[in-house]
Structures are given as structure tokens and as C-alpha cells.
Amino acid sequence: xxLCDVCGNFDDGHIEAPTKMFxxxxxxxxxDYQPDLYYYWDSxxxxxxxxxxxxxxxxxxxxxxxxxANEEGKLAWV
Numbered sequence: 556x557x558l559c560d561v562c563g564n565f566d567d568g569h570i571e572a573p574t575k576m577f578x579x580x581x582x583x584x585x586x587d588y589q590p591d592l593y594y595y596w597d598s599x600x601x602x603x604x605x606x607x608x609x610x611x612x613x614x615x616x617x618x619x620x621x622x623x624a625n626e627e628g629k630l631a632w633v
Contacts, residue, residue, distance in 0.1 A: 557594035559617035561610070561624075564589040593618040605631045 556568035564587050595616045597606055606613060609629040616624070624630050 557615055557617075559594065559620055560613040560615050561620040562617065563587045564592060564617040564619070566590045566592070566594065589617060595621045603633050605633065 556566075558565040566588075567590050595604075595618070596602070597604075597610075597614060597616070604625075606616070606624060606629060608631065609624065610616070621630075
């Protein structure tokens with residue numbers, strides 16, 4: 556289950572009841588449905604990066620937001 560806490564992108568794992576969310580079976584109707592993105596986790600998993608100083612309430616970040624944060628120097632690398 557992945558839901559980006561920065562922009563709201565999500566994957567299949569975040570959909571608990573796909574038949575209710577997508578009655579027509581058309582998942583692409585939701586612009587934030589991004590199953591092909593990679594989703595990064597910060598806590599409680601220990602990784603080579605830390606974003607808590609700049610994003611204290613973010614547990615999950617999609618690769619788009621992660622790359623932007625990295626380019627802006629908002630990630631601390633261990």
C-alpha cells in the first residue's frame with residue numbers, strides 16, 4: 556500500500572475496495588492513481604536517506620516528490 560503524503564499519488568495497494576472506487580473498472584479516471592511509480596518510505600524503516608527535517612509528517616513519498624526533494628537538497632544522505 557502506498558500513498559504519497561506530499562502529493563497524493565497512490566498505487567494499487569492503496570485501493571481497499573476497487574469495485575467501489577472504480578465501478579466501471581476504469582482506474583485511470585483518477586489522476587493520482589500512479590501504479591508505475593516507485594514509493595519511498597522513511598519511518599520506521601532505516602534507509603540511506605532521511606527527510607524528517609524538511610518533511611516531519613511524511614512517511615511515504617512517490618518517486619516524483621522524492622526526486623524533487625533530492626534536487627532541492629531537502630534529503631539528508633547517510
